[in-house]
Amino acid sequence: QKEVEQNSGPLSVPEGAIASLNCTYSDRGSQSFFWYRQYSGKSPELIMFIYSNGDKEDGRFTAQLNKASQYVSLLIRDSQPSDSATYLCAVNPNYGGSQGNLIFGKGTKLSVKP
Amino acid sequence: DTAVSQTPKYLVTQMGNDKSIKCEQNLGHDTMYWYKQDSKKFLKIMFSYNNKELIINETVPNRFSPKSPDKAHLNLHINSLELGDSAVYFCASSQGSPTNVKTQYFGPGTRLLVL
Numbered sequence: 001q002k003e004v005e006q007n008s009g010p011l012s013v014p015e016g017a018i019a020s021l022n023c024t025y026s027d028r029g030s031q032s033f034f035w036y037r038q039y040s041g042k043s044p045e046l047i048m049f050i051y052s053n054g055d056k057e058d059g060r061f062t063a064q065l066n067k068a069s070q071y072v073s074l075l076i077r078d079s080q081p082s083d084s085a086t087y088l089c090a091v092n093p094n095y096g097g098s099q100g101n102l103i104f105g106k107g108t109k110l111s112v113k114p
Numbered sequence: 115d116t117a118v119s120q121t122p123k124y125l126v127t128q129m130g131n132d133k134s135i136k137c138e139q140n141l142g143h144d145t146m147y148w149y150k151q152d153s154k155k156f157l158k159i160m161f162s163y164n165n166k167e168l169i170i171n172e173t174v175p176n177r178f179s180p181k182s183p184d185k186a187h188l189n190l191h192i193n194s195l196e197l198g199d200s201a202v203y204f205c206a207s208s209q210g211s212p213t214n215v216k217t218q219y220f221g222p223g224t225r226l227l228v229l
Contacts (some may be wrong), residue, residue, distance in 0.1 A: 034217070043204055043220040044157065086155065102218060104157040 002027045002093050006105035014113050019076040021108050023089030026070070033065060033072045034090040034102065044088055048074070079112045086110070117141050118221035120205050126227045127195055135190045135224045137205030146188035147206040147218065148180060157204070163188050195228045202226070 003026040013019045021035075032051040036044035050056045050063040050072065062075040072091075076083055086107040093103060118139045127133055139146060147162040161168065161180040168180065177193045192199060205221040 038155075043223050045220070046217055049217060088157065101159055101162065103159075106154070106156050 002091075002103050004089055004091050004103050004105035006087075006089050006108045008106055009109040010111050011108055012111045012113060013079050015079060015081060017079050017112075019079045019083065019110055019112070021074040021076075021087050021089075021110065023072045023074075023105055024070055025072070025089075025091045025103075027091065027093045028067075028070060030067075030070075030091045030093050032092040033063070034092075035061075035063060035072075035074045036088040036090060036104075038086045038088055038107065040085075047087075076110075079110075081112045081114050084110055084112050118205055118207055118219050120203075120221040120224050122224060123222065124225050124227075126229065128229055129195055129197060131195050132191070132193045133195060133226075134192070135203055135205075135226075137188050137190070137221055139186055139205075139207040139219075139221075141207055141209070141219065143207035143209045143219075144185060145208050146182070147208070148188065148190050149204040149206060149220075150174075151202040151204060151223075153201070161188075161190075197228050200226055200228045 005024045034049045035047045037047050038044045048058055048061055048063045050065045053065050053067055056063045060077045064073045086109045088107045089105040090102040121136045145162055145164045148160040149157050150160055151157045160174050163182045179191045181189045202223045202225050204223045206218040208218040
């Protein structure tokens with residue numbers, strides 16, 4: 001059973017701080033990793049994807065991947081109240097006909113306090 | 115321009131009824147998906163279609179059947195609805211790449227309530 005684990009939170013940070021969201025996955029062969037943001041009552045929207053070890057930066061967001069530790073994280077710098085949402089980690093397991101079959105974690109709820 | 119659209123947005127129905135949810139994407143993607151998000155917000159894939167062929171069929175009841183009239187549409191038909199089918203159903207689409215990174219774009223969701 002392929003699994004993606006996230007701390008459900010809520011994670012509460014003050015405005016302007018760095019929010020750190022973590023995700024671990026069980027399938028060592030996984031190749032690509034995604035972070036989605038989902039506001040309450042809305043659909044998931046893609047924030048970032050990463051498939052190489054190391055860091056990938058996009059504006060205030062940085063995704064970090066460590067395949068040896070089977071760990072992927074998302075850092076949000078200068079957190080804003082508008083960042084308050086549930087963040088979903090998703091993993092593309094690299095096996096058979098399931099390419100593209102993203103496996104989602106249960107999400108971490110982030111609350112940024114003004 | 116809505117990239118991935120779903121209808122209806124809300125669906126309230128009685129147990130035992132048959133219902134359909136429609137999905138359309140105008141992104142030119144070749145793969146479409148249906149996800150179910152339960153009351154605990156856990157998102158789980160149900161089906162995906164690639165070039166009109168079912169390539170993933172997770173362990174969902176056979177009361178659920180995806181139907182794809184063309185590459186831009188993937189509808190979800192549900193027979194004999196049960197209380198446990200109440201959830202939000204998301205359609206998504208994606209386009210492959212040489213690195214096999216499949217970024218999926220989601221529709222707005224259909225909120226199904228079975229009474």
